Amino acid sequence: MNQAKLWYNGPGAGWKQGLPIGNGRIGAVIYGGASQETWSMTELTYWSGKPERIPGSGKGKAGLEEMRAAFFNGDYNEGDRLAKQHLQPKKQNFGTNLSVCDVELRFGPEGEELKRELCLESAIATVSYKSEGSSFIRETFATHADGIVVSRIKGEQQGGISFSISVKGRTGHFSAIATNDDTIAFYGQATEEMHSDGSCGVFCRGQVKIVAEGGTIQSSGSEIIVTDADEATVYFAIHTDYRQTDDEWMTRSTKQIAAAIAKGYTRLKADHIADYSALYARVSLDLGDTDHAKLPTDERMRRLQNGQQDDPGLIVLFFQYGRYLTIAGSRADSPLPLHLQGVWNDGEANRMAWSCDYHLDINTQMNYYPTEISNLAECHVPLMNYIERLSASGRHAAQDFYGCEGWVAHVFSNAWGFAAPGWETGWGLNVTGGLWIAMHLKEHYEYGLDQSFLTKQAYPVMKEAASFFLDYMTVHPSNGWLVTGPSNSPENSFYTNNRSEGPQQLSMGSTMDQVLVRDLFSFCLEAAGLLDTDLELQEKLRAAIALLPPLQIGKNGQLQEWLEDYEEAQPEHRHLAHLFALYPGNQVTPRGTPELSAAAEQTLIRRMTDELEDIEFTAVLFATGFSRLFDGDRALRHINHLVGELCFDNLLTYSKAGVAGAETNIFVIDGNYGGTAAVADILLQSHAGEIHLLPALPAAWASGSFNGLRAKGNAEVGVSWEAGILTGATIHAYSAVPLIIRYGDRTATIACEAGQTYVLDASLHLIDREATAK
Structure with a gap:
């Protein structure tokens, strides 16, 4: 076989x-x-290319005030004009x-x-x-x-x-x-x-x-x-x-x-x-035996493409292939992290307006979605080191473009840590791009609980990002909320009440920005408390968190993408940036925020139009979104679509021709990594204070097992199930922390000791405890 x-x-x-x-x-x-x-x-x-410091207009906060006044007065075209004047640099030697x-x-x-x-x-x-x-x-x-x-x-x-x-x-x-x-x-x-x-x-x-x-x-x-x-x-x-x-x-x-x-x-x-x-042998996954592994891989893909979804082993292969690609592309001593095509490059992105670089509005983040849960934390290290270097050049961008302290980066970056806005504000003024990628520092810490990493790398970089947003954000004159802006919701557009003005991309306080800033401030507040430091900053963060906008539900029942309930100019758009609150974040959860979860579901359903920009990372966003909503059947449908419809014969994922200027079906590796993360998320989730076993098990995966998936709290998890029902679980604890284990409506709390393995039965009762094998 x-x-x-x-x-x-x-x-x-x-x-x-x-x-x-x-x-x-x-x-x-x-x-x-x-x-x-x-x-x-x-x-x-x-x-x-080469390292370059990109000059700003020199107007700093005064320029920001001009732009913001226009947006607050409802003059979006004037706000956009001023943003282009002050925050749109010329393209130089960015490179690829x-x-x-x-x-x-x-x-x-x-x-x-x-x-x-x-x-x-x-x-x-x-x-x-x-x-x-x-x-x-x-x-x-x-x-x-x-x-x-x-x-x-x-x-x-x-x-x-x-x-x-x-x-x-x-x-x-x-x-x-x-x-x-x-x-x-x-x-x-x-x-x-x-x-x-x-x-x-x-x-x-x-x-x-x-x-x-x-x-x-x-x-x-x-x-x-x-x-x-x-x-x-x-x-x-x-x-x-x-x-x-x-x-x-x-x-x-x-x-x-x-x-x-x-x-x-x-x-x-x-x-x-x-x-x-x-590294590779740490995780095993079994979704049931079939004879289809006897077929060549491309034939198995054709079967799936033709609607024959009776080959769960192909999904296992895709999952382990994603782990393989992670190990092959990103090791602890790699000089740079994975780029748009991992560590490979077919040359297609370089001959057109695309670049084989670090896209900071989903692609680079998605490259590293599976590293922690799939037990490859060492492979995350190159990104940690890169973010630290990015923050250094981001200090220049914060000063040059905004006159602010701290650091900022935008829509993309390169080998030298480019941090300025992109050369078109409609997509380039993504003011939380650097913050989004920096969230991987938080993720890396929450999985491993490495105090040294928190002290020396994660907290210092995140603290400086918080300094920027505390200095940069402004209070909305109408509702008193603390908001970002001008910025965009990555690459998407909307209509204001005055539709004759045409599609707009810039606004104040996009949902994506607010979700990320809330996570940033909350993490820095918690970390400062844990490290017993920066008391004055802690007070500033508490006050700022109290002023952040809430997540809102729009007139169509959707989770709003912008501060106002704008009409989408492209309902079929490939990006779903505001659903970061659902995955990989946890500000929206079915148990904690049921109304917001229903709104997130409505967002996903509304986006699935016949004209949907059907590309690799969008399929992942649907899969992870439905997984977090505990809808495993829908999540699997999008994973099957990714594998059957959006992969070349070598199982590498692609973006379809015509989307975002792609001249051909173009290899983009984030679908491989994101798809791997989606498979894992169906089987194990660890957020909102719980380790959730089989949270979104699809009917097609009736029986199976996995071992070695990793959970937040520095634990490894093994699970087996039959006929869709949990039969047992093991928790390998590597830190002395209490863990809440959930299966369905049942929970159990384990006061873990480091180096111990806890064996649970189908009812989550502890039936054995032994030293964890090293």
Whole structure:
């Protein structure tokens, strides 16, 4: 059976059929077949552009007062004009992550019985086939343990391996040359002219080296030719000068490959699997056995597309694939977090108005939705470090554009921590974009309860964000509420009472802003109390929280997206930013706020029009929204739609052509990560002070089990169920905190001790307690 494998019985015609591997810095998508193979190579720091301080208009708070006066007086067009004048910088050298190169391998004639597979348990991509009566196998992996990509090519007969290999650059400033018979050295600079001036960008140096047993190796120009070898191993290494202070990076690839060759392939592979499986093996999920795992992955996807929803194993595969992609793309020592395409890049986003960057109005956040619950907290660390650096550049943005203390960032960012508004206020003036991404500091702390992390990283960064909003926000003259603005509800638009003015995007006090600010102030108040610090700030926060607007229900029964009950200009819009209050936040819950929950449900239902902008992250927003409303059947419907309708054959998610200017179905990885989080949320929720078991179990998942999912309060959870009913649960506690366990209407409170495992029966009665195995 192939429960933990993506596999295909034919060649991968192109990138969208390729299999992704990665080590948290280097990414590769491998496609082709028996006669040829291409590795599309990427590196997380290979960015065009450069660090720049973007100047503001210099009017600061005085400019804000002018804009706000216009909005408060109902003159939205004048407010928009002033915002463009004061808060709309020109695009400069923002840059984008770029593909580095293609490694091209050419073999002999076409083979038979071709099988391509990606094993999620070992993180190894394999191609096997027969040719001229002999069997061949190629296995390739990106090892985090040794920092390189390795591939071994073998046949069952001695002298049966012959191939050529070359390196082709994906950017204009790139060269590759064979430095001796077994090595290709390459050099490049990440330059392009869509998102920067074509002259600035990170430099890279790398190397491809071949080691063969038997046969001959010779070079011809920039190509290496292997003839009649018994087997061959290919080593690929790359490094860049990103944030480097000396020239040591220029020789790092050579040293890594030399060390890998000295270690030998067998040890490299064993160390890779051990390093990877230490993370991957933490979580198991079983939703019932079927025979469909015997089918190739693309055939299983076609079945789902055709309405055959009897393959829960495909959802398990998608879930574990998301965890695999997290480990492959984001490790504790990764120099940058996951971008729009993770650590991979097909080049599509870079050739149009999109950018392969850090979108801060859903995409980057969604990339990290599954890390904590799916027991990959270490993979969250690169984002924590990036947010801290972003806050540093965000201090300049707060001063330059608003004349405020603290820090702010907006709709997107880059490798150097760009924090200014985007170059069009309609989508670029998302004043809580930085705050939204900073909420991951709160999430990371609530799951792990790491006091050192809270003291040294989470609280200082969040405190400075709170300082900005305390300084920046203003009291609404009509109702006395403390509001943000001018800002937008990400990328959405509305009509005022004067519809003749046309669609508007900027307003005061959007719901998204208020939800995030309330969570920020509440977290900082709680953390300051826990750390016994900043008494004056605590008083300011209490006073500010009391003035924040409440969540409101509009005339159509929906959760209002704006402070006023505006009419949506695009009822089919892809963004649902204000539902952060439902997921991943918890200001709206079915038990705590039933009326607001009904309004959130109405928002979801109203958005599902025939004209819906149907893209990967919207499917996730529906799935997680219905999961939080305990409607598992609806949540699963949207997960099935994501997997069956919004994935390429390699199970990577995409945004449909035509949405937000996409010229083709374009790979965006947040659907993979968000879909993984949605599956987990159906099975386990931990918010609003409770660990909720099977909160939204769909009828299609009648029996099953999971183990190793993580809950807030530093606990791991295992659950089993039959015929839709809980049969038992285990709670592995890693901190001495009380935990409330819920199943349906039943609750139990456990006064946990660190290092203890608590076994519960179907009625949540404690039936056993033992030391947690490490």
